[in-house]
Amino acid sequence: MLLIPCPWCGDRDETEFHYGGQAGVPYPERPADLSDEDWGRYLFVRDNPKGRFEERWSHSAGCRRWFSIVRDTVSNEIVR
Secondary structure: OOEEEEOOOEEEEHHHOEEEEEOOOOOOOOHHHOOHHHHHHHHHOOOOOOOEEEEEEEOOOOOOOEEEEEEEOOOOOEOO
16 A cells, blocks of 8 residues: 655545646647647556656545655655
8 A cells, every 4th residue: 555645634545545647747738739649649648657757646535635746656655
């Protein structure tokens, strides 16, 4: 089980959170110009590295706020 540090509520069990995917994915500058294929790539294709990865999480069973963490995908260690 993963222990996630919520910046507002402190350390909590991962069952209280909702995973939001890769952090830092910019919204398209001109969304009206994107093809269906481009939209599909924007919505569904993300990095899947082995090692440190910045992720978005929502404390859905607590303060309901979104925040980013850096987690090592091999060891599940939360780096920041």
